[in-house]
Amino acid sequence: MSDNRKTDAPIVHCPVFSDSSSLTIPTLRILKDDGTLYPDAAMPDIDQTLALKIYDTFLFIRALDERMLASQRQGRISFYMTETGEEAADIGSAAALVDDDMIMAQYREQGSLAFRGFTPDQFMNQIFSNEKDLGKGRQMPIHYGSNALHYMTISSPLATQLPQATGYAFALKAQQKNNCVICYFGEGAASEGDFHAALNMAGVFKVPLIFFCRNNGYAISTPAHEQYAGDGIAPRGVAYGLKTIRVDGNDVLAVLKATQEARKLAVEHHQPVLIEAMTYRLGAHSSSDDPSGYRNKSEEDTWRAKCPVSRMKHWLILQGWWDESQEETRQQHHRQTVVDAMKRAEKVPAPPLEDLFNDVYESQPWHLQEQQAALEQHIRKYPDAYKKTAWRFGNE
Template sequence: MTDKRKTDALIVHRPVFIDSSQLSIPTLRILKDDGTLYPDASLPDIDEALALKIYDTFLFIRALDERMLASQRQGRISFYMTETGEEAADIGSTAALTADDMIMAQYREQGALAFRGFSLDQFMNQIFSNELDLGKGRQMPIHYGSQALNYMTISSPLGTQIPQATGYAFALKTQNKPNCVICYFGEGAASEGDFHAALNMAGVFKVPVIFFCRNNGYAISTPAHEQFAGDGIASRGVGYGIKTLRVDGNDVLAVLKATQEARKMAVEQHEPVLIEAMTYRLGAHSSSDDPSGYRNKSEEETWRAKCPVLRFKLWLIAQGWWDEDKEEHHKQAHRTAIMGAMKKAEKIPAPTLEDLFSDVYDTPPWHLQEQYDALKAHIRKYPDAYPKTSWRLDHE
């Protein structure tokens, strides 16, 4: 076995300590804030059809997030998370993948799912936890999943998807499949132990995985400078022997280019890649959060000027692929469709109680069966406390 430790790469005879200032990580940027290209920029592989699909997904997600956040404030749903300001990160990177590449999301990547083709009705059925929800109403809102679209179901615990992505990619490698896994997470999740275990394993076993960090400045209310002292998250990839790239996360062309190149490395060379997308969460962390308590309006306005949607729109107009009439038409169409789908989903009954266990166990264990029987008896004894619009008894 070859000893890969670089103990004699550079021999010195007095102590020499290094720090992050000696590791300069460049940031890839293609589009300026005004939508024009940098003179020496290298464009991604993109045509009019792909560009318009990306932008229409931007508009759809903005409309969905606006309506669903308002619905939560009205008490129609219990919880929601927007991705306002971060749309270029997940949508632009997903656009670089093939449909059979696996997506493992954190919780703010509804744009990736929409780009893949998750229908508006499927979004609404999950958010309202009705009987048509693919997850059978077992998850809180925005915890999407779709086997058909290769989008692993989201789980609430932070960072669990990161080592799972390494494991899934290892399976792809052993099966000689020409695919990769992309794993999304925020810079706060990179403080979890799962992050370090996953990157170390991926670096050692050389598996086709893209770790995509959305560095949006805040882990809920904790700013990045209180999370870590090093040079962001990208520097950690270098430490684990992983190909690493930092990109302007509000520049969708740069994100697309970075991910296209990363996918080639992952699939063709079995090189794991870490991409750190520098972006900003313009909205609250979730509908349960008030960002005014930990950041100021001036900071937010600075980043609004770097809006990924506007920047890409200006580029599309310059190409002759977009105009204001199309903009208004698409926005209105999305608003109308979302309102209609929401009203329809609200009227669909909730899942039956038996769906608590279906597809989980072949035969439910005795203690859960006892609890299930006791719950049914309780509901039958106090039917007025459990309206038909709530969890329904099976076979009723």
């Protein structure tokens, strides 16, 4: 029977207290702000095809976020969250996976879903909660999910996906599959109890799992220095027995390299990994948030100069794989694609009312039958109050 306790630790005879200075975790950076590489940097496995796919996903997400935020302001949708400034974190890491690795996201990883092939129409159908929405209109906007693309449906409560990811990875190990799970979360979610339970279980059972923390500096309006006293989130991975690495989250090459190596550890050695990506949320937390109340423009401008999108563009141009004329063409293409998909989604009717009640049980129990009948009676009694919902009964 093995004993994981440090019984071989040095023995001292006077009190010695350790603190965060005892463990300093470096930050991996490959790409400079001007698009050049650091000397002797370890490059990820990337070719022109993959590089252009990543960058084109960047441009699509910028177009999607820009249009959807404007639509929320116009009252066309109720809610939205952008990932402006954090594109390299989720898109760069998703590019290191294979298509049937499971993605368990928080709520700011639409880029990883787009990289997997989620179409503009699928995005719009979810955001507008119409009858073509894969979630049947039951979720708020941006709570995407796709069984076909191995992307677990987003959940509103913070950090619930972390222990779920550990359990899913445990099943992959039991089934001896050559896959892993990547689980995204913010540094704010790392303050939840689910974080600690998930990492501890993953470390003990050695499951194929990559915990990916987007440390963007704020948990809504709470800055990092008010969230924790230690050196970020990375040291917690070491404490729980995980291989741990910290990367520049605005450097797509560093993110890609770290995740490629992390996947090897997870799949080939059943060694869970924690990646902490140091990035910054340039936009508001959500369409309901005003960041001017808790941070200043100077801070935002400092990080805007480290923009992951322009950083990668400079590198692509230096490689001879991109130029400004392509940039303008693709930007315009994505903007038009998003607008066209939005117009189509707005015309699709809402799901039938019974979709609020089905799928949970094989046969509908009596209490749900009563609730459905009561709701239908209520809507028929006050039809004018529900015109905007476009709810309809399945046989109408």
